[in-house]
Amino acid sequence: MNPIRSRMIKAAARAALAVLVLALPGLAQVPASKPAGTPPPALLTVFLDWPGADIEAIRAEIPFVAFVPSPDGANVRVVVAPLGPPPEGRLRIEVAGLGEFQGQDNVLTYAPGRDEKPGEVRKGVTALVRLGLLRYAAKTAAAKDLSIKFLDQAKPTAVNDRWNFWVFSLSGNAFLSGETQYRSHSYYASVSANRTTPALKIRTQVYGNWSGSWFDLGDGTSYESSTHGRGASGMVVKSLGRHWSAGGYLEAEASTYSNLKMSLSAAPALEYDVFPYSESTRRQLRILYRIGLTRTRYYEETVYFKTSETLFQEALSVAYEAVQPWGKVSLQIEGSHFFHNVKFNRVELEGGLEFRIWRGLSLELDGSYSRIRDQIALSAAGYSYEDILLQQKQLATGFDYSFSVGLSFSFGSTRSNVVNPRFGNGGRSISISL
Amino acid sequence: MRKPIQAAVLLACLAALAPARAAARPVQAGPAGQAGIDEMKKAAVKVFLDCDSCDLDFIKTEITFVNYVRDRLEAQVHVLVSTQSTGGGGVEYTITFIGQNDCSDLQDVQKCFSSKTDTEDEIRRGLVKALKLGLMSFVARTPIAGRIAVDYARPKAGAAGPDRWRSWVFSLSGNGYFSGEETYLSRSIYGSFSANRVTPRSKLKLGLSVDASKQRYETEDGPVTGKTSSQDLTGLFVRSLGEHWSVGAYVEIESSLYSNIDIGFSLAPAVEYNFFPYSQSSRRQLRALYKLSLNPVRYREATIFGKLRETLFQESLSLTLDLREKLGTISLSVEASNYLHDLGKYRVDTFAIVNLRLYKGLSVYVIGDYSWIHDQLSLLGREATYEELLLRLRELPMSDNYFAAIGFQFQFGSIFTNVINPRFGSSGGGGLSIKVN
Numbered sequence: 001m002n003p004i005r006s007r008m009i010k011a012a013a014r015a016a017l018a019v020l021v022l023a024l025p026g027l028a029q030v031p032a033s034k035p036a037g038t039p040p041p042a043l044l045t046v047f048l049d050w051p052g053a054d055i056e057a058i059r060a061e062i063p064f065v066a067f068v069p070s071p072d073g074a075n076v077r078v079v080v081a082p083l084g085p086p087p088e089g090r091l092r093i094e095v096a097g098l099g100e101f102q103g104q105d106n107v108l109t110y111a112p113g114r115d116e117k118p119g120e121v122r123k124g125v126t127a128l129v130r131l132g133l134l135r136y137a138a139k140t141a142a143a144k145d146l147s148i149k150f151l152d153q154a155k156p157t158a159v160n161d162r163w164n165f166w167v168f169s170l171s172g173n174a175f176l177s178g179e180t181q182y183r184s185h186s187y188y189a190s191v192s193a194n195r196t197t198p199a200l201k202i203r204t205q206v207y208g209n210w211s212g213s214w215f216d217l218g219d220g221t222s223y224e225s226s227t228h229g230r231g232a233s234g235m236v237v238k239s240l241g242r243h244w245s246a247g248g249y250l251e252a253e254a255s256t257y258s259n260l261k262m263s264l265s266a267a268p269a270l271e272y273d274v275f276p277y278s279e280s281t282r283r284q285l286r287i288l289y290r291i292g293l294t295r296t297r298y299y300e301e302t303v304y305f306k307t308s309e310t311l312f313q314e315a316l317s318v319a320y321e322a323v324q325p326w327g328k329v330s331l332q333i334e335g336s337h338f339f340h341n342v343k344f345n346r347v348e349l350e351g352g353l354e355f356r357i358w359r360g361l362s363l364e365l366d367g368s369y370s371r372i373r374d375q376i377a378l379s380a381a382g383y384s385y386e387d388i389l390l391q392q393k394q395l396a397t398g399f400d401y402s403f404s405v406g407l408s409f410s411f412g413s414t415r416s417n418v419v420n421p422r423f424g425n426g427g428r429s430i431s432i433s434l
Numbered sequence: 435m436r437k438p439i440q441a442a443v444l445l446a447c448l449a450a451l452a453p454a455r456a457a458a459r460p461v462q463a464g465p466a467g468q469a470g471i472d473e474m475k476k477a478a479v480k481v482f483l484d485c486d487s488c489d490l491d492f493i494k495t496e497i498t499f500v501n502y503v504r505d506r507l508e509a510q511v512h513v514l515v516s517t518q519s520t521g522g523g524g525v526e527y528t529i530t531f532i533g534q535n536d537c538s539d540l541q542d543v544q545k546c547f548s549s550k551t552d553t554e555d556e557i558r559r560g561l562v563k564a565l566k567l568g569l570m571s572f573v574a575r576t577p578i579a580g581r582i583a584v585d586y587a588r589p590k591a592g593a594a595g596p597d598r599w600r601s602w603v604f605s606l607s608g609n610g611y612f613s614g615e616e617t618y619l620s621r622s623i624y625g626s627f628s629a630n631r632v633t634p635r636s637k638l639k640l641g642l643s644v645d646a647s648k649q650r651y652e653t654e655d656g657p658v659t660g661k662t663s664s665q666d667l668t669g670l671f672v673r674s675l676g677e678h679w680s681v682g683a684y685v686e687i688e689s690s691l692y693s694n695i696d697i698g699f700s701l702a703p704a705v706e707y708n709f710f711p712y713s714q715s716s717r718r719q720l721r722a723l724y725k726l727s728l729n730p731v732r733y734r735e736a737t738i739f740g741k742l743r744e745t746l747f748q749e750s751l752s753l754t755l756d757l758r759e760k761l762g763t764i765s766l767s768v769e770a771s772n773y774l775h776d777l778g779k780y781r782v783d784t785f786a787i788v789n790l791r792l793y794k795g796l797s798v799y800v801i802g803d804y805s806w807i808h809d810q811l812s813l814l815g816r817e818a819t820y821e822e823l824l825l826r827l828r829e830l831p832m833s834d835n836y837f838a839a840i841g842f843q844f845q846f847g848s849i850f851t852n853v854i855n856p857r858f859g860s861s862g863g864g865g866l867s868i869k870v871n
Contacts, residue, residue: 150581271858
């Protein structure tokens with residue numbers, strides 16, 4: 001070991017210990033960085049400088065602040081003054097933070113309509129002042145009693161969009177990991193073109209993926225494996241009123257995992273939502289029927305002695321989702337079968353629940369079960385020991401399931417909003433859309 | 435958070451009673467007509483919503499008086515939401531409104547909090563309310579401002595009483611995962627208990643966790659079974675010393691089959707310096723932490739060095755940078771540690787998350803870690819079996835290990851993302867969500 005390096009490390013250790021020893025007796029004198037749970041001011045105090053304004057009327061219009069007669073002690077100063085010469089009639093509204101709100105300023109302009117009477121102009125200006133004060137009021141105790149509403153319904157498509165709602169996207173991703181005796185890599189790339197409007201939804205995509213892994217078996221030999229897949233998909237959905245939708249899927253797929261050299265399918269579909277689609281972020285109960293034709297060629301002869309075949313299939317699914325104040329629930333059941341032999345079928349059941357039973361006691365359930373009788377693509381060639389352990393190929397099975405349950409109970413001071421980031425504060429998270 | 439029905443009832447009562455309710459009236463007499471509204475919507479504030487943990491569909495259906503864009507440079511306001519966990523086990527959302535283009539003179543920060551016991555619906559409603567309040571400064575500059583009503587329900591008297599739990603929070607949880615098919619079976623169970631007390635002056639965290647898992651594969655040579663289990667008891671105490679310094683100690687008792695540890699105890703005093711003030715921690719941190727630990731340990735099987743038990747001294751220094759900016763997220767850390775009895779027994783761990791919106795429509799990310807490992811004192815003295823190797827049940831000798839995910843996305847076309855269309859399911863192109871501890 002390098003003696004200089006070891007000396008440096010020892011010196012650093014001694015220095016750190018010294019810091020600890022010196023710091024400990026001084027603990028009592030150190031003020032906390034912020035007192036715990038400082039109560040916000042009850043009401044915002046506002047000094048309004050608007051010559052000729054009817055302060056009583058404004059008080060009634062803006063009840064969530066206290067108007068004060070001078071800027072001393074006020075949190076916010078509002079100055080309303082004409083902008084430019086009188087015939088123009090525009091008014092400048094300057095909202096400036098004072099004291100703890102120093103530097104939080106905004107300048108608004110009120111442009112009265114042509115036939116607006118003075119009373120209406122005063123109302124309009126008052127309304128703008130009210131909006132301008134909300135950012136400060138949000139930091140007072142009054143915030144919890146405020147609510148903001150948009151009085152109209154605006155179409156989400158009421159925008160000037162030269163691309164007519166088309167969005168194109170290219171993405172490439174690589175995942176690599178390894179250690180001395182193990183390496184794995186996988187790559188994923190896609191190109192997509194999507195268009196979403198309330199009347200029509202179009203999704204198209206072309207993708208490819210490659211992955212592999214390598215093991216050093218320790219006795220001078222190694223084991224290597226790889227899988228790959230590629231495909232293209234398209235979906236078009238036309239809205240038919242508040243409950244119905246019609247559309248179709250087109251798909252091309254190749255996959256070594258699933259023994260598919262090339263599979264082409266087309267499937268028209270129809271959907272009914274028991275609740276209006278406009279409630280979809282709160283609840284949905286969607287029933288989807290799909291009927292399709294699939295033409296498939298296999299890499300290896302299947303267990304049914306086929307190297308290619310063309311099949312008709314139909315599927316029905318029912319999906320329920322709800323997000324409510326007590327928690328959320330989702331449940332989906334799907335059944336499908338091939339027409340050439342209805343014994344080739346599959347039933348899939350999937351569900352999830354997050355439920356607050358009582359105060360800090362909550363239950364989380366997730367599960368899925370599939371009854372599988374339609375593995376027509378299984379290779380007759382069988383699998384190696386490594387294929388099984390490394391999940392390289394789809395295996396013959398009559399079912400698969402997964403289930404998880406979690407129960408958690410929290411009590412004590414669970415409403416504490418203190419943030420203390422010292423020595424790290426939980427994890428970091430990041431979401432990336434592919 | 436108020437349920438819509440309650441709110442409606444409340445509004446109806448208030449409308450009947452109080453003159454103060456006048457504020458709810460629309461500004462302009464009569465609605466402006468749908469064509470007028472659509473014209474106003476075209477001139478509405480362009481918002482770039484930069485939030486990993488928000489229910490975006492819900493926000494877009496609740497707040498319809500702005501236009502949402504997918505590129506930050508197009509926006510008049512970049513809404514950057516950063517989160518930190520609170521002492522009560524909830525989340526603090528810091529919402530920074532950064533004015534851009536013709537609104538570049540306007541800036542604001544709003545906060546909202548969720549508690550550990552809040553459901554997803556309560557959390558998203560709280561966020562929507564805070565977003566609305568903060569957006570109003572921008573909306574007031576557009577014609578659609580005339581169509582916004584503000585309701586104020588006069589508060590009832592009565593404040594929250596003193597905290598009889600004195601900031602203590604206790605949590606107990608149990609989880610089980612089971613999956614299988616005809617030739618494969620996997621199950622794992624996990625249980626934990628924690629007791630935490632977090633105040634601005636100090637932080638005390640105690641935790642116990644237990645887990646066990648089992649996998650079983652049917653092969654032609656009979657079943658192959660793999661098991662792992664571990665138990666862990668941890669404690670952390672931190673004392674605040676002003677805006678930049680903290681001192682504290684870690685305590686841990688652990689047992690792990692994977693690492694060949696029957697029982698290990700460690701006690702580690704530590705000191706931390708943050709180059710940024712701690713009060714800015716939701717947006718930026720650069721923390722250096724030095725730790726010196728005493729670690730008596732007993733192994734399950736004799737180690738590669740022929741030891742069954744030993745007492746180790748270890749020191750470590752880590753440097754962590756966390757930035758959350760308009761351009762994206764950067765999180766880097768490096769930790770170096772070594773044993774004091776043999777400085778050749780050391781390791782260096784590096785970790786990086788970089789997710790940047792570089793230019794119009796182009797974003798790139800790199801997530802990765804790399805470790806140089808020369809301190810595997812607990813390795814098995816014997817060879818691992820073939821199953822232990824393939825199922826990764828035991829720690830194997832290694833000199834390095836890494837993980838990397840790299841990718842880019844380039845988008846062009848329409849900048850608006852106002853529309854929510856849930857028909858035929860709303861699943862997009864898939865995604866990646868990574869949480870790192």
